[in-house]
Amino acid sequence: MVAPKYWRVVLKLSGEALAGSLGYGIDPDVVNNIAVQIKEVMEHRVQLAIVVGGGNIWRGVAGSAKGMDRATADYMGMLATVINSLALQDALEKQGVDTRTQTAIEMREVAEPYIRRRAIRHMEKGRVVIFAGGTGNPYFSTDTTAALRAAEIEAQVILMAKRVDGVYDSDPLKNPNARKFQELTFIEMLNRGLGVMDATAASLCMDNKIPVIVFDLTEEGNIKKAVFGEKIGTYIGGEFNGR
Template identity: 80%
Template sequence: MDVPEQVPSYKRVILKLSGEALAGTMGYGIDPEVVYSIAVQIKEVVQLGVEVAIVVGGGNIWRGVAGSTKGMDRATADYMGMLATVINSLALQDALSKHEVDTRVQTAIEMREVAEPYIRRRAIRHLEKGRVVIFAAGTGNPYFSTDTTAALRAAEVEAEVILMAKRVDGVYDSDPLKNVNAKKFGNLSYIDVLNKGLGVMDSTATSLCMDNKIPLIVFNLNENGNIKKAVLGQNVGTYVGGGTIGE
């Protein structure tokens, strides 16, 4: 019996991973088993011929906002957070390399001994050659989140969609981990996200996606195969941006 051909709905994607996702159940640090699992899922997508770029947060190691609320200079705290994203990016690169996935880390803060500096045309060239590109150190500027980094890089490399990997299976009207009656949304517009304050990503990032017509798919990372399903256009979470999944 022939296996039906799997045709991706997107050619080039940005995968947004939170730092907390890499910590797994530990809540902090890096869980090698979780990183291994994520690498396996990313490899599945690369094998479909999809060009994958990744933006990873650093909240499992350091959160700049938390540091600033305790008296630390906000810019300094944010720079520390950017360095945390580099640590996570190198861990993810190592896991992908062990699965024979050609990977490059590009940092917004120059550190040539461990990664390439971010150069837009070079990043696009890597993607065209089938390499996974991990964008680290945020935008290189304090006061901007890694959500904003994902939106900015998606616009710069002309990605067709941002895959927002979360701990829940979509966007709800309240926290489903605290409210059993929380209602899940299937489709949302950017304006809905902003007006309802749904917390999909911060308002700067949401506005950037809206202005550049970059859709989002919010889904549960903890369910194996969901990254691939999202790329194939299957309904695995909440679609933000108007229209329907796969359009």
Template identity: 80%
Template sequence: MVTPKFRRVILKLSGEALAGQKGYGIDPDVVNSIARQIKDIIELRVQLAIVVGGGNIWRGISGSTKGMDRATADYMGMLATVINSLALQDALEKHDVDTRVQTAIEMRAVAESYIRRRAIRHMEKGRVVIFAAGTGNPYFSTDTTAALRAAEIEAEIILMAKQVDGVYEADPLKNRNARKFDELSYIEVLNRGLQVMDSTAVSLCMDNQIPLLVFNLNEEGNIKRAILGERIGTFVGGELND
């Protein structure tokens, strides 16, 4: 059996990633592809937690720019992440991956409340834990949730699954000549204003020395490659250990 480079990991999935080519809602084929990849890494005895965004259903910041109360819009976004988390849980369990959803907002009828020690215990038993409803507070993104939960559970790395194959100096979909970075420091990300995570999340990762790996989710098998330490995407936080 191959040996994974990382043993405890946070996987950050955007809500848009679950929509696939549809751009809105949940694409079952995409969710099943993600579930298959996660099953592969669980078989390597990697302890995995997932943070899912909700942008395929609702983005709080978009609602607030159109006159909605920002806190209300953000709470709606948190509920969207719960919908995505339940869809991902269903797909994982159809692939025989034992999964628990923990929410930052109490809703006992559909998920457990977030308890740090319980989440770690689930992971130690080989269960995937999906953290839903963000931090439970408005004005904080799911990127910040990923950074916060990674610090709390002592994850070794955050895997940022994107629709592009790394971090570029400009949008590669608009500028074909945009340069891709293989490695970046936290400070470079902040100073350049690169869209890896929001600044709060990057600062939290920097303060707690939690590295990030930004990679393309659309290429099946990339989650496993990232876990094995292959040089894919863009590494943020320092040099990769050989």
């Protein structure tokens, strides 16, 4: 049997992805579909951690743009990620997947505090760990959270799940002639202003040699394909992967 290419993985889910066609809030069918895909991956003894965004409920940058104090707006965004994380945890446990949610902002009644060594131990025991609450600090995106946590737990890759099948030179939903990239370096991504992740997250990935695979979450089975190293989406690394 073919073994997974990556055995310790951080899966980055955007909050918008959880909203599905609703455009806002949490679509239970979408969350359940994600849980089914994750269960399939966990059957191969992959160690998996998840970082979830909160944009389906609240975006700190948007609140700040309308006059709200930036730090306050960002803390609200962190709380939105906790709501999403608990919804995903519930869906995973209904699929029989042992899951722990750890938050950067302490709230012991609903989740564990983030402790690096405990998170690694959970994964070694076959549990999915969901990192909620961002980094616990304002002014940092959940992309940066994914990069930071991936470095801390020594993950081999970040799987960045989107609603498009990779990285394009322009918006494929608006430009039918948009060109998809099979591979990119982080420097090229930043120089082109492609907006896959912010510069802080990209810098953390470059410094710690953690590649990122951007792929389409809406196609069933793609999480497993990415974990097994199949050529899907766009590979972003310090150098080309030769795919």
